[in-house]
Amino acid sequence: MKIIRHTDPTWQETAAALNRRAEASDAVQEVVSGVIKEVRARGNAAVLEFTERFDGAQLTAESMAISQDELAGSWNLAGPDLLQSLIASHRNVFSFAQKSLRQNWSGTNEQGAQVGEVYHPFERVGCYVPGGSAPLVSTAIMTVTLASAAGVPEIVVCTPCGKDGTVNPGLLAALKLAGATEVYKIGGAQAIAAMAYGTETIRPVAKIFGPGNSFVVEAKRQAFGVVSIDLLPGPSEVLILADRTGNASFIAADILAQAEHGKDSQAGFITDDAALLDKVAAEVDRQCAKLSRQAQLRPVLEKGVFLLLAPSLEEGARLVNAYAPEHLTLITERESDILPLIRTAGAIFLGNDSPVAVGDFLAGPSHTLPTGGAGKSFPGLTVDMFQRRTSIIRLDKASVTLSEPIVRSFATVEGLDAHGESVAIRAR
Structure with missing residues (x-):
């Protein structure tokens, strides 16, 4: 972990580095550009070649798609505990989404013309659900459910399979419950290209949704204009801003919960209380030793976790806005003063008893949120992003x-x- 205090000579340099902009490296941009070019030119053949190269899975055009029978059958393979959890999460997300739908309206302007707006769901959308080191069943709920609540008739899902060509049955059950109408077991930039440009098997969509690694996010950026894009959600991150009332054990647990995503995940803690900073650092080390995903945790703790001692909570809020975190946890006895200062967080969790994991899995708002500083320009995923607006004038x-x-x-x-x-x- 990197620990920086405002009294350190490198403080200004560290504070300036928090002002991020989401941007892929030249190497990632070049790889993605090549993948898209090949998929556009060769369709299925390119998708299957990249799937074998990047994921180690040998598929055919016929086995690329998951049948509705396989989706239905996954319900009996997922296990009763997971099914009940999926149902509870789906109810909350669907209910929240329904309340957020944009409604048609009409009125008159000053010259007496009738004006208004009507909203229609997109006809065909694509949702990307990451696989990688863990089947993200929650992402299936947090994206596909919104499309279903908006009334989208054709909901295409791409998710990477394992080397054996299979997809976790729990993930398939989540997709079935959420309302996916087509599922393809492909991932990476090739999946985004397939949904954007189409192949012999996959018809192109109008808009693409969902999080992914740096290659997936860059593919969405490069496909913008050919299709509409929701936002640019990449590797998971959390930033915690707390005063002396913060619970060190809870804060450390939230840091580790984000760090266990591995790879490029980030977790940060900012406080104006030196004693709390030391307690959190000790708690992270103590709790980490008991967790199972050491291979994912250790690299993130070394490179992606930082603890900052700021001169004040107001300065901490300024750093939060510069960083634009995907998730922000705010713990302070001065909540009414500090909360209005936060402008760029994807989602804000208030108080010691509001773990980010509940937002990840259950609370209701989608957990698909802007990362890498993109929160300065993008909001999190909402159901109205699945609606097209048309103005009416008479x-x-x-x-x-x-x-x-x-x-x-x-x-x-x-x-x-x-x-x-x-x-x-x-x-x-």
Whole structure:
């Protein structure tokens, strides 16, 4: 762990480094560009080659898809405890999403024209569900459920399989419950390219959703414009801002919960209390020794975990906004003062008794959130991202007559006399 105090000579340098921007390396950009180019040119053949190269799985065009019978059968293989947990999570996420749907509306403007908006679900969307070191059944619930709640009729899911070509039955059960209509056992940048551009097996989608590693996130960025993109959610991260009221054991547990994702995950702790900083550092070491995923935890603790002693909570809030964390835990007796200062967090968990893991699995809002500093520009995933907005405008003789002199003024200054005449001809 890196421990930095505001009295250290490197404090300013460390504080400046927290101001992140989500950007892939040149190497990642080059690899992804090549993958997309090949998938566009060769379709299934390229997807299958990259799946064997990157995931070690030998698939065919026929075995790439998971049948509805296999999805249905997974329900009996997942185990009763997991099924009950999936159902409880799905109820919360679906209910939260329904309350968040955008509603049609109409009214009149000052000239008497009828104006309004109507919302329709996308016809066909793609959801990426990471696999890798663990089957992320929660991500299936947190993405596909929103598409279903929005009324999307065709929900395509891509998720990587194991080297044996299989997908965890618990993940398949989650996808079935959430409402997936097509599931393909492919991952990585090739999966994003397949959903964006289409192959002989996979028809292209209108919008792509979901988190992934740096290659998946970069593929989404490069596909933007060909398809719509939700946001750029990459490796998981948490930042905790606490004063002396923070519980060191709870804080350490949340740091380790994020660190066990492994790879490029990050966890940070900022406090204005020196004693709490020391307690958290000791608790992280103590609790880590008892956990099972040492191979994932140790590299993150060495390179991706930092503890900062700030001069004040206000300065801590400034650092939070610069860092733009995916998850922020705020623990302070001055919550009413500090919370309004936070502007860029993907999700905020308030108080000692609000573990991020409940948000990951159960609370209701989607856990698909911006990472790597993207929270400065993107919100977390919401159900209205699965809806298309269309504006509606209707004028009658009276409203077009009242609009004509205003339109004529704009048309004159912009040199667009045909625009002005198209209104004037109606007003006359």
